[in-house]
Amino acid sequence: MKNRMTERNLFWFVVGAIFGSVVIYYLPTEPAFAATANSGDKFSMCTVRTSVGASEAIFVLDQVTGRLLGAQHSLQRNAFHQLYQRNLAADFGVTDNARYVMVSGDIQTGGGGGAAPPAQGAIYVAELNAGVVFMYGFTMSPAGQAGPPRELIPLASFPFRGN
Secondary structure, three states, rough: HHHHHHHHHHHHHHHHHHHHHHHHHHHHOOOOOOEEEEEEOOEEEEOOOOOHHHHOOEEEOOOOEEEEEEEEEEEEOEEEEEEEEEEEHHHHHOOOOOOEEEEEEEOOOOOOOOOOEEEOEEEEEEEOOOOEEEEOOOOOOHHHHOOOOEEEEEEEEEEEOOO
């Protein structure tokens, strides 16, 4: 009796394993993305998606000066190699008491086709006094090649508050 019970349990284990393997094989998988953002009183940081198979870029917003600086990580060099910059104070027209908020998100890009393709992520920055949100994009440095700092590109904006 004990032998028959063991055979039955083994049979159902094998059937379950085969069924589970078939389900795993045929169901599509979803990649996990973990864009992050954090801020304090004087600065904010966020990570931004670059492209499939590449490391994320990191951006730091100095809320005292209104400068947004970033760097793209190279898997080949295992170092930051491409720098980015933008003077947000000039974009928002705010000189004193600026209050910024920054997050990142994925965007659909048109491809680019050139030596520097656009990244698949963007940086969204809002400033409370100006009441405007700007979306900034950037082009990637191909194959881990270093270059001079690139200017972040304003892609779009909208007012969120009536002045």
